[in-house]
Amino acid sequence: MSDISDEDIRRVLRESEVWAVVGLGDNPDRPAYGVARFLRSKGKRVVPVHPSGATVHGEPGYRTLAEIPFPVDVADVFRRSEDAGAIADEALARDDITTVWFQLGVVDADAAERVRAAGRTMVMDHCPAIEWPRLLG
Numbered sequence: 001m002s003d004i005s006d007e008d009i010r011r012v013l014r015e016s017e018v019w020a021v022v023g024l025g026d027n028p029d030r031p032a033y034g035v036a037r038f039l040r041s042k043g044k045r046v047v048p049v050h051p052s053g054a055t056v057h058g059e060p061g062y063r064t065l066a067e068i069p070f071p072v073d074v075a076d077v078f079r080r081s082e083d084a085g086a087i088a089d090e091a092l093a094r095d096d097i098t099t100v101w102f103q104l105g106v107v108d109a110d111a112a113e114r115v116r117a118a119g120r121t122m123v124m125d126h127c128p129a130i131e132w133p134r135l136l137g
Contacts, residue, residue, distance in 0.1 A: 019073065
């Protein structure tokens, strides 16, 4: 499904320090919660983005990507595919977000094309908690 190379995914995992996880709330039973914990274990700063604005893993949350008052490298999207395009557009509105990452099962080809056309990296239908051990050991 993805049009991205393993080397590009490896680069994103290695070089991206601040991950805004869209859909990350304070429910430990949700996949976003576990992936956020994984990313933190790898030294990444994980910023929750959720309508509740909840603090998660000790990091204050924000309701939207636009509200985050500091630079972000990756917008990691845990939302339904039908909502993902709007999140990609919100990420593109920020000059600092260099990668839009749609989680497993999140697919929007039109949004992916917009991200690529803007010169940003697009990872679609992948999970960093799966890709990290596969590509970085």
